Structures are given as C-alpha cells and as structure tokens.
Amino acid sequence: MEQRYLGRSGLRVSRTALGTMTWGRDTDADEAATQLMAFADAGGTLIDTADVYVDGESERILGGLLGEVVPRDELVIATKAVARRSEGPFGGGASRGALLNALDGSLRRIGVDHIDLWQLHAWDANVPVEESLSALDHAVTSGKVRYVGVSNYSGWQLATAVMTPSTYPLISTQVEYSLLERGIEREVAPAALHHGLGLLPWAPLGRGVLTGKYRNGTPPDSRGASAHFAGYVEQHRNERAARIVQAVATAADGLGTSALCVALAWVRDRPGVVAPVVGARDTNQLIASLEAEQLTLPPAIRAALDDVSAIELAYPERPMP
Incomplete structure (x- = not known):
C-alpha cells in the first residue's frame, strides 16, 4: 500500500486507515484480530480509534492485539x-485536566507508552x-504523544487552532x-491545505450508502437496520444521494470494479487527503x-x-466576478 506523509510532518502513514468504531459492539475481538492482520498484510499502518468508542472497548481490543497479531x-x-x-470534572471536554486524564486512560487501555497521533475529537x-x-x-x-491533530473542526475553528x-x-x-458529504470543501479543506494539515476523511463511503447496498431497501444485516446506527445512515438516504449512488454504480460497471472501490478511490485522491x-x-x-488500492479513476470518470x-x-467561498 502506498505511504503518504501526514501534513507537513515527517510521519508516514498508509493511504488507507483502519477505523475501529465497531470494535467491541458489531465486531468482536476475534474478528478484529482477523481485520488487523488483513490490514497489515496489505501494507496498512494507520489505525484509528477513540476513547469513547464502545466505552473504551475499542481501545482495549486494540491493546490486546498488539504484539500477538501485529x-x-x-x-x-x-x-x-x-x-x-463519565461524570465529574475530568470525564470529558477539552480542559487541560480532562485531556491529560483522557490520555492516561487511553494509554492504559491500549497498553502502550505513547500514542502516535493524538486528536482533539471536537471543538470545546x-x-x-x-x-x-x-x-x-x-x-x-x-513523551506520551508523538504528533497531534484535531477532528470535526469547522474552518474558522481549524484556522484559530493553527494560528494559536x-x-x-x-x-x-x-x-x-x-x-x-463535500461540505468541507467550502472552508475546512482550503484551511487545511493552506496551513499544511493532512485530511483524514471519516465515513468515506457515505456511511455505507455509496456501496449501493441501500438502493433497493435496507438489508437486515446492515448498519441501517441496527438500532444504534439507523439514524446515522438515514442522513445520507435522499434523492441527491440516489443520483450520486447511481453515477458511482455506472462508473463501477464501466471499470469492472465495485461501487465501493470507486467511491473510496474518489475521496482518497482528493486534494489534501492523506488517508x-x-x-x-x-x-x-x-x-x-x-481492493481500491489497485484503482485510479480515469480523469473523465472523476470529472463526472x-x-x-x-x-x-x-x-x-466563491470569488466575486
């Protein structure tokens, strides 16, 4: 798998990252081990979690796999x-005390002495x-963290943080x-490019909708049918999304690949995107x-x-004429 530098740093990461939000809920430890092995075998290096994913269970599962699997x-x-x-003065938020308390908890759950990339999950x-x-x-x-980043910041929030x-x-x-979901192209992506931050897109498959699995209904084993993810998926099920999904499917048919690969390759190679x-x-x-690692979209399909x-x-955002 191709490796890319993350922003203007010397940190190199795989151009696809493995997310672990389902680990501990929809994905048990054995399945997580198989995922991690497949990811590493493909050349993947960047694995992303959070202290609140399944009440910390995602981090615990990751910690249990380190060394034994990868x-x-x-x-x-x-x-x-x-x-x-949790409740209490240090159970959340971006205060100095809460953040350092959270970091110690993540290090303990993962069982490591440092985190490679520590991110502020939201603006406070x-x-x-x-x-x-x-x-x-x-x-x-x-020494507990090597590099730092943020997540879910608006354009002005990102610029404020960078300039502080x-x-x-x-x-x-x-x-x-x-x-x-291309809203970041209005302010966030230009701010990131200007200040040299790498973009790490989450939900690059439109919360699963871009795979085409919801074109004819809601599969019973999908996130859209689950109690905790139905609303999450529903946000991207509308007429505009249907037109885009159809275009992705048409492109996939023409290229002899999957809609998933087309959607992932599109976002992976957007300006500023790292993984x-x-x-x-x-x-x-x-x-x-x-499998999207093998696909580069032709210019005509990307333009469409x-x-x-x-x-x-x-x-x-659009300059005056």
Missing part, C-alpha cells in the same frame, strides 16, 4: 479525546483554545468527507475496501463524479 512498531496508532466519558467552546493546546504540548513534551501559539503544530484534521478512515464490521468488508456530487459555493 508488532506495535509496525502500526501508527491514532486515538482521540474530548467527548464525554467552553475552554480557551490556548488551554487545550497547552495540554497537547505537554503530552508531546512528556503552541510548541508542536497540528498535522491533521479528521472530518467527514465523501461524494455525499480515508475505513471501518468494517467484518474482514470481508475490509478486504473489499482494500465531481459534477454529479458538486455542492453550491457562494460568496465568500
């Missing part, structure tokens, strides 16, 4: 903090950004990005995503997909 030094481990984990309007960044600086200085004085620069921002974060319930789904999924830009 050596720790062959992976780039990314996790996140900020989301509310109640905490000065200087305080949050001071926690990131301390984490790197202490800190010792260690942010190198990445993780955001939803797919043919169905889409792909989650899968089982290994077969993951292997299907890894750009056109059918285009979002409206207006002042000030």
Whole structure:
C-alpha cells in the first residue's frame, strides 16, 4: 500500500486507515484480530480509534492485539479525546485536566507508552483554545504523544487552532468527507491545505450508502437496520444521494470494479487527503475496501463524479466576478 506523509510532518502513514468504531459492539475481538492482520498484510499502518468508542472497548481490543497479531512498531496508532466519558470534572471536554486524564486512560487501555497521533475529537467552546493546546504540548513534551491533530473542526475553528501559539503544530484534521458529504470543501479543506494539515476523511463511503447496498431497501444485516446506527445512515438516504449512488454504480460497471472501490478511490485522491478512515464490521468488508488500492479513476470518470456530487459555493467561498 502506498505511504503518504501526514501534513507537513515527517510521519508516514498508509493511504488507507483502519477505523475501529465497531470494535467491541458489531465486531468482536476475534474478528478484529482477523481485520488487523488483513490490514497489515496489505501494507496498512494507520489505525484509528477513540476513547469513547464502545466505552473504551475499542481501545482495549486494540491493546490486546498488539504484539500477538501485529508488532506495535509496525502500526501508527491514532486515538482521540474530548467527548464525554463519565461524570465529574475530568470525564470529558477539552480542559487541560480532562485531556491529560483522557490520555492516561487511553494509554492504559491500549497498553502502550505513547500514542502516535493524538486528536482533539471536537471543538470545546467552553475552554480557551490556548488551554487545550497547552495540554497537547505537554503530552508531546512528556513523551506520551508523538504528533497531534484535531477532528470535526469547522474552518474558522481549524484556522484559530493553527494560528494559536503552541510548541508542536497540528498535522491533521479528521472530518467527514465523501461524494455525499463535500461540505468541507467550502472552508475546512482550503484551511487545511493552506496551513499544511493532512485530511483524514471519516465515513468515506457515505456511511455505507455509496456501496449501493441501500438502493433497493435496507438489508437486515446492515448498519441501517441496527438500532444504534439507523439514524446515522438515514442522513445520507435522499434523492441527491440516489443520483450520486447511481453515477458511482455506472462508473463501477464501466471499470469492472465495485461501487465501493470507486467511491473510496474518489475521496482518497482528493486534494489534501492523506488517508480515508475505513471501518468494517467484518474482514470481508475490509478486504473489499482494500481492493481500491489497485484503482485510479480515469480523469473523465472523476470529472463526472465531481459534477454529479458538486455542492453550491457562494460568496465568500466563491470569488466575486
């Protein structure tokens, strides 16, 4: 698998990342082990989790697999903090105390002495950004973290964080990005490109909708049929999405590949993107995503997909005539 530098840092990661949001709920430890082995065998290195995924179980499962399935030094481990984990003054949020408490918890659950990429999971309007960044600086200085990034920041939030004085620069921002969700192209992606941050798209398959599995209904074994993910998927089931899914399917038929591969290749090679974060319930789904490594979309097909999924830009994102 191709390796790419993450932002303006010297950190190299695989151009597809393995997401673990389902680990501990839809994916048990044995299946997670099989996924991790398949991912590593394909040349994958970047694995993404968070302290709140299944109440920390995702991190625990990952920790149990390190060494036994894949050596720790062959992976780039990314996790996140900020989301509310528990009640109390240090159970969530982006205060210095809460963040450093969360970091210690992640290190304990994963069973490692450092995190390769530690990300602020969301903007916290109640905490000065200087305080949050001071926690990131301390984490790197202490040796518990190697690189830092953010997730789900708007354009102004990202620019504010980048321009706030800190010792260690942010190198990445993780955001939803797919043919169905291109909103980051208005402000977030330009800000990231300008300031040298790498984009890590989550939900690059439009929460599963771009695979085409929902074209004729809701499969009973899909996320769209589950109690905890139905609303998550439903957001991208509308008339606009149906047109885009049809265009993806047409492109896939013409290229002799899957709709999944077409959708993933499109977002993977967008400006500024370093590694889409792909989650899968089982290994077969993951292997299907890894097959996109062999696909580069022809310019004509990429242009057609750009056109059918285009979002409206207006002042000030679109310059005045």
